[in-house]
Amino acid sequence: MLSNRIALIAVTALAPAIWGTTYLVTTEFLPPDRPLFAALVRALPVGLLLVALTRRLPRGQWWWRSLVLGTLNIGVFLALLFVAAYRLPGGVAATVGAIQPLIVAVLASGLLGERLSARTAIAGIAGVAGVSLLVLRAGAKLDALGVAAALGGAAVMATGVVLSKRWTSPAPLLATTGWQLVAGGLVLLPVALLVEGPPPSGLTAGNVLGYAYLAIPGAAVAYALWFRGIRGLSATNVTFLSLLSPLVATTVGWLVLGQSLTAAQLLGAVIVLAALVAAQIPLKKKENHADHSVRSGGQRRERGGDRSALART
Numbered sequence: 001m002l003s004n005r006i007a008l009i010a011v012t013a014l015a016p017a018i019w020g021t022t023y024l025v026t027t028e029f030l031p032p033d034r035p036l037f038a039a040l041v042r043a044l045p046v047g048l049l050l051v052a053l054t055r056r057l058p059r060g061q062w063w064w065r066s067l068v069l070g071t072l073n074i075g076v077f078l079a080l081l082f083v084a085a086y087r088l089p090g091g092v093a094a095t096v097g098a099i100q101p102l103i104v105a106v107l108a109s110g111l112l113g114e115r116l117s118a119r120t121a122i123a124g125i126a127g128v129a130g131v132s133l134l135v136l137r138a139g140a141k142l143d144a145l146g147v148a149a150a151l152g153g154a155a156v157m158a159t160g161v162v163l164s165k166r167w168t169s170p171a172p173l174l175a176t177t178g179w180q181l182v183a184g185g186l187v188l189l190p191v192a193l194l195v196e197g198p199p200p201s202g203l204t205a206g207n208v209l210g211y212a213y214l215a216i217p218g219a220a221v222a223y224a225l226w227f228r229g230i231r232g233l234s235a236t237n238v239t240f241l242s243l244l245s246p247l248v249a250t251t252v253g254w255l256v257l258g259q260s261l262t263a264a265q266l267l268g269a270v271i272v273l274a275a276l277v278a279a280q281i282p283l284k285k286k287e288n289h290a291d292h293s294v295r296s297g298g299q300r301r302e303r304g305g306d307r308s309a310l311a312r313t
Contacts, residue, residue: 005233009280012229013241015222020248022218024256029210031200035085036192039078042214044185050178050220056171058179065167066179072160073223074184079191080153087146094246096150098131099124101279103158104239111162114234120279127243127275133268135246158239164227165235173231177224240279243272 030038051057058066084093102124108114169176200207229238247269253259 005282008229008232009237009241012225012233012238013244015226015229016242016244017248018217018222020245021252022214023249024252025210025213025218029206029213031203031207034196034200035082036079036188036196037199038211038214039082040185040188040192041211042219043074043078043181043188046215046220047178047181047183047185050174051182054172054175054178056175058171062169062171062179065169066176067183069160069164069167070180070183070185071187072156072163073180075187077153077157077160078184078188080149080156083149084146084153087143088150092136092142093146093150094135094249095128095132096147097154098128098243098246099151100154100158100242101127101236101239103155104161105236107158107162108165108235111166112235114236119281120236123240123275123278126271126278127240130268130271130273130275131243131246133264134250134272135265135268161230161239162235164230165238168231173224173228177220177227180227181219181223237280240276243276247272 026035026038081093084096088096102121105114105116105120105124109116171179226238229241250259250261250265250269254261
């Protein structure tokens with residue numbers, strides 16, 4: 001059982017690790033100043049492809065649930081990420097976003113019955129501190145709207161993670177992943193057209209390759225692994241894995257772009273990894289049993305509601 005859990009954690013961790021390469025791909029392969037178009041291409045085409053391959057459409061309440069989850073996890077999150085990225089230095093945006101595990105822990109305590117332990121709170125605070133050492137630079141300028149967007153993005157994604165855990169779809173994983181990608185892409189479509197105008201012309205082979213990477217490994221594969229982890233792990237366990245993204249981004253920048261690493265950054269990396277590992281250690285058996293009972297009761301109610309919805313359709 002323990003080995004299966006460790007394997008699931010490792011596989012789920014691949015999702016934020018893949019997302020950590022987004023900065024490199026964006027700066028080296030994509031045309032400049034088109035982040036919303038990149039987000040749209042990342043979500044909508046591959047979402048439609050997954051729906052076509054699985055040949056499954058939402059039924060009953062899963063029409064509006066897919067819209068809500070896709071909007072939170074993909075559509076609104078990526079839009080806020082775009083605002084934060086343009087108005088804040090990357091290190092500030094990443095540091096503010098690192099508060100997401102703490103938000104998930106609080107929401108999961110209220111909505112999922114997961115126990116908010118002192119260890120989780122300390123690990124969350126340590127994660128923010130570690131990311132700040134890893135990516136924050138002295139003299140970084142703050143912008144009120146940018147900070148609000150970064151905080152909003154963390155809150156939106158945290159809510160999406162918790163609701164994804166609370167609403168367990170009866171459909172196959174790839175189908176529900178496709179539903180959310182399509183919903184998020186449709187939310188992004190009018191925003192991208194309004195803010196950035198029509199798609200860029202004269203795309204190079206490198207541009208196409210970059211968009212393909214963001215869409216296939218960066219969305220179809222990564223989101224499927226992420227949602228699979230949410231199904232099998234606690235919401236808090238999963239969200240702490242997101243701390244890997246700035247760690248991978250920094251490592252890739254060092255390996256591929258020749259960026260330097262300071263002693264403070266190395267210390268930050270150690271703190272991030274320690275916080276991530278501490279958050280994955282199971283609670284004591286008695287505490288786990290109580291949390292499992294609460295979650296099982298909620299899941300039984302969810303399955304009952306899903307069966308009733310399916311019967312009505």
